[in-house]
Amino acid sequence: MNGQTFHSVTLDPAKCTGCTTCIRYCPTEAIRVRKGRAIIMDERCIDCGECIRACPHNAKKAVSDPLAAMERFNIRVAIPAPTLYGQFDEKFTIDRILSALKGLGFDQVLEVAWAAELVSNAGALSVDQRQCKGPMISSACPAVVKLIQVRFPSLIENLMPIQSPMEVAARLIKERFYPGRADVGVFFISPCAGKVTVSRYPQGVKTSAVDGVIGIKDIYVPLRNTLPGTVELPLAHASGRGIAWAHIDGESDAVGNPAGISVSGIADVISVLEALENGKMANVAFIEALACPAGCVGGPLTVENPYIARARLRARERRVVSRGHRQPPVAADDLELGWEEPVQAREALRLHPDMLKAMIMMEEMEVIHASLPGLDCGSCGAPTCKAFAEDVARGHVVITDCIFKLRENVRKLAEQLIDMERIQPPGLDKD
Ligand code: SF4
Numbered sequence: 001m002n003g004q005t006f007h008s009v010t011l012d013p014a015k016c017t018g019c020t021t022c023i024r025y026c027p028t029e030a031i032r033v034r035k036g037r038a039i040i041m042d043e044r045c046i047d048c049g050e051c052i053r054a055c056p057h058n059a060k061k062a063v064s065d066p067l068a069a070m071e072r073f074n075i076r077v078a079i080p081a082p083t084l085y086g087q088f089d090e091k092f093t094i095d096r097i098l099s100a101l102k103g104l105g106f107d108q109v110l111e112v113a114w115a116a117e118l119v120s121n122a123g124a125l126s127v128d129q130r131q132c133k134g135p136m137i138s139s140a141c142p143a144v145v146k147l148i149q150v151r152f153p154s155l156i157e158n159l160m161p162i163q164s165p166m167e168v169a170a171r172l173i174k175e176r177f178y179p180g181r182a183d184v185g186v187f188f189i190s191p192c193a194g195k196v197t198v199s200r201y202p203q204g205v206k207t208s209a210v211d212g213v214i215g216i217k218d219i220y221v222p223l224r225n226t227l228p229g230t231v232e233l234p235l236a237h238a239s240g241r242g243i244a245w246a247h248i249d250g251e252s253d254a255v256g257n258p259a260g261i262s263v264s265g266i267a268d269v270i271s272v273l274e275a276l277e278n279g280k281m282a283n284v285a286f287i288e289a290l291a292c293p294a295g296c297v298g299g300p301l302t303v304e305n306p307y308i309a310r311a312r313l314r315a316r317e318r319r320v321v322s323r324g325h326r327q328p329p330v331a332a333d334d335l336e337l338g339w340e341e342p343v344q345a346r347e348a349l350r351l352h353p354d355m356l357k358a359m360i361m362m363e364e365m366e367v368i369h370a371s372l373p374g375l376d377c378g379s380c381g382a383p384t385c386k387a388f389a390e391d392v393a394r395g396h397v398v399i400t401d402c403i404f405k406l407r408e409n410v411r412k413l414a415e416q417l418i419d420m421e422r423i424q425p426p427g428l429d430k431d
């Protein structure tokens, strides 16, 4: 969505030293350092959280809702991401974790992993019936969807037009459990900053059914403290197929298309999307693409090492088979899961809305870029010389913000002064 002003990922100016580390990691070149502090360009940020991981001074953070936000509602429902289960030792069953979560003040808990099974069925059908050229790309990771909107708009038609498991779980609560009630608050328990943003600026639906997003790290300690004494209730319904969505390969396996591939980590996702744009994915039917390392288990709002969390989840996936089948918590086979509206390109990288002016600016940018040293040193506050040239062409900075151009100008000025110093007034010039 263009004009977006809210982002979960934000800067704490008091902690930022202007070290420029983060500018090199941002996949959309959304960060600049100006006047000794980082700034995030709203229109480019995809809330991937890379800068949170990269900052050595903890100056970047993901803003989410506090647990107390549920107090605004009479009926409070938690919809936890399956990543939550991987944060705790396997001696605590999923029933126990869900019961402890309910004990924090929620009236009901519904697993997003269960909604993920519904989405997997719809996704499998969508891949089989796809109309687009090339593979379908999962739309479950909001950062990947935004990455495509900003950097790969030609691939928007490949996005799977199916609502996310989070959205489906929230809608089930509002439409099937409490229809017509306005006092129900649904809170997603999230591993990721992108979900906070997408609950306010939804993708594929007009309005999100999610009322708040609480970071896993913000409820981890109270949950861990209450788990040992919690009485287990039979709250878990998801099979391993839904739980596996928390890590890489989970959605691919659940969709079940043998011509699917999985990729995680924003740099590798970009490589795969570039390959797809260059026509190198002819035999692929489906791409599961997750921005965080190892999938949602690597989200910036988690606590546990992603690889430990994934191993725990795999063990849990095997264990739920022995738990046996439980009836679905609600009938949902007739729920419409398709997108309500298309996802649009975000023209954040376009130089000017007018094509002619954009071409003139592009030429200007190329001339400026050619005059720069090409060291990508970052001392100008931009991630690369090319990005700096773009900033100059856009009028955001001046060319002498490049230390090398400044030195070049000073040298030229000094030479001119020396030349001028040699010039004699006509009355004294004996030649
Ligand atoms: S990495 Fe970025 S946000 Fe962190 S201190 Fe350095 S410039 Fe500031």
Ligand code: SF4
Binding pocket: 009, 025, 026, 027, 028, 029, 030, 031, 040, 044, 045, 046, 047, 048, 049, 050, 051, 052
């Ligand atoms: S969240 Fe991602 S896109 Fe946004 S500024 Fe940080 S690294 Fe860049």
